[in-house]
Amino acid sequence: MPAAFLVVCLAFPLATLIMRMGPSLHVAAGTMQVLGLSTLQATASTVLAVVVGLPLASAVTRYRFRGRALAQALLTVPFVMPTVVVALAFRAMVGSSVPRGLVLVILAHAFVNLAVVVRVVGSTWSQMDDGYEKVARSLGASRLRTFVTVTLPVLRGSILASAAIVFTFSFTSLGIALLLGDSSTRTLESQILRQAGTLLDFPGAATTALLQLMVVVAVLAAGGLLSVRSPRGRLRPPVLRPLPSPRWPIPLVALAGAVIVLAPVIALLVASLHSAHGWTLEWWQHLGSVDAGTDRIGSPVSALATSLSYALITAVVAGLVGGCAAVAVLVRGRGRVVALVAMAPLGISAATLGLGTLLAYGRPPFDLRGSGLLVPMAHALVAVPLVVAVAAPALRAADPRRALVAASLGAAPSRAFWAAYGPVLKVVSLGAAGLAAAVSLGEFGAASFLARSGTPTVPIQIARLLSRPGEQSYGVAAALAVVLVALTLSLTLAIDRAGRSR
């Protein structure tokens, strides 16, 4: 089943995309300029995310203090916030004091990706033996010197790994680049959308998509290679250490992290409850109404219904396909290859997937535009690698000897398999399906190609509202964004709880 899904939803659209490029590979001059600009932007976003993320990673993963777990949980919030919502929250937070452009885009990218740095680097740092620091200090190195000459080199592998991921996310950004940026912050992703959506230059868009794919694969491969080649220090099981003296800096860093995360979210909430005349519930009341300035682009509540139905389909499809691919990991040979191929969409941007799907299934002989299936198809593709990433390790950790015990007691192979993996599979597939739903709810890139004008998803609806002038559009967009954040967070918390109870 995963193989069939990948052929239909990934291989065919990508093949169509490549065929549409035509015989000559022509990269527009403007595209090369965008490549340069987005490389610069992504580099700056990565540096900022790492510089801010490192102290936060140290504070919330290494030391024991009151409020640590809460600060750690809060720091993952930006990553699960849909990018369109992040963009809106940043606009609400800075108002008109910071104009749209490079600075705002870099700040928002660093904000979203803090969780990547905190998780990836924090995981290694919390396991790094304290002895390295003690030895360096005893040899005469100050705290700063110890950090630069010992801690950083030992963490180099995980810093590089996280930096490669942050760079990729910032480089292929669409929602944030569109809503917070100006002409200096165009990304190849937005270029693909522009070429295909506005200029109807499909060969050009396909070439840009391929160029972006090559850069992303090169960066991820280089990051992986450098990370593997980096020296590894001795790791031990993570233990939370008591606060060193003076005790206040580390909780203060964690508090700063919490403020960084909460400020845009609170600004968003305020924007949904505030108008030029003071506090109001007006924007929330407009969520359900078709008129009130939103008539031409459909009601926010119907967008919510569309998004929820897409999320449900995505959850079922990605849960099934990803679950099967994860089971395939347990089987030697071809199974592993399928699982590996199922991870491929991770390196392919959402707009590329959207464009490929549109080219393959948006016109005869396979015209599925009216079916409402294109968006969930692309979303499932985006979500499958995540489902595999969650489910495969959990399945691998289950004890296969249970199957042998069951078989020795007379169970048929399928029954014996279920005895070993069934309980894990049930919990993990629920969690993974929830994750897929969360991805679908916030996804913007593929949906901007595939969502039909009459039935937009919530992120598309928010972007459309924001492109309209007027306080009302902005207020309703903020209220809709708050609903989306609440939905995404509830799903994420439920997944987290399911994971813990396992």
Added chain:
Amino acid sequence: MTARLAVRDLVIGHAGERYAGPLTFELEPGEVLAVVGPSGVGKSTLLSTILGWVPPLDGHVLVDGIDVTTAPVHRRGIGIVFQEPLLFPHLNVGRNIAYGLRLRGEPDADRVAELLSWLDLAGMEQRRVDTLSGGQAQRVALARALAPRPGAVLLDEPFSALDADLRERLARDVADTLRRERVAAIHVTHDLAEARVMADRVLTIAAHE
């Protein structure tokens, strides 16, 4: 003669809980004190306190007659070797040993070669640390601690991860090197035989109530 390391009325513990003390002793140049006692009695905390990583509940630590009780770790002139060698993975053998010397801007090549030859590792400057055997790595860790000529070194069960054979030979070599370098040492160990090979005196810490 001034003691290289002196501990006066030192009370060790953490977060107000007292583990052991008051402890008082002095170590002459090249003298090795073995510290033995059951697990959890605070032997490693004693080392961490003398090193300056954990503040004492009371008492003083002096290196070469200077009170370093409130000095930060990097200004005490006390080296440390752990059970695991914890060699810096991004530096080769020579650079690991030279780490402390370079921080002080002192020339390092001759000193590194000297220590390597004393510890039967001559010519290994360029070796990557992940290619060393357990015994070699532990010798490099000791050379690294001794290179900046500290007043004292703290040995926190440095041989316990090694084979019995190797352990005894290494203990003897290390004791010789410490005496040659005239460095005072505190050696925490579970192994009384090892303590006898290395130490001039033995301090036993009893389990606290």
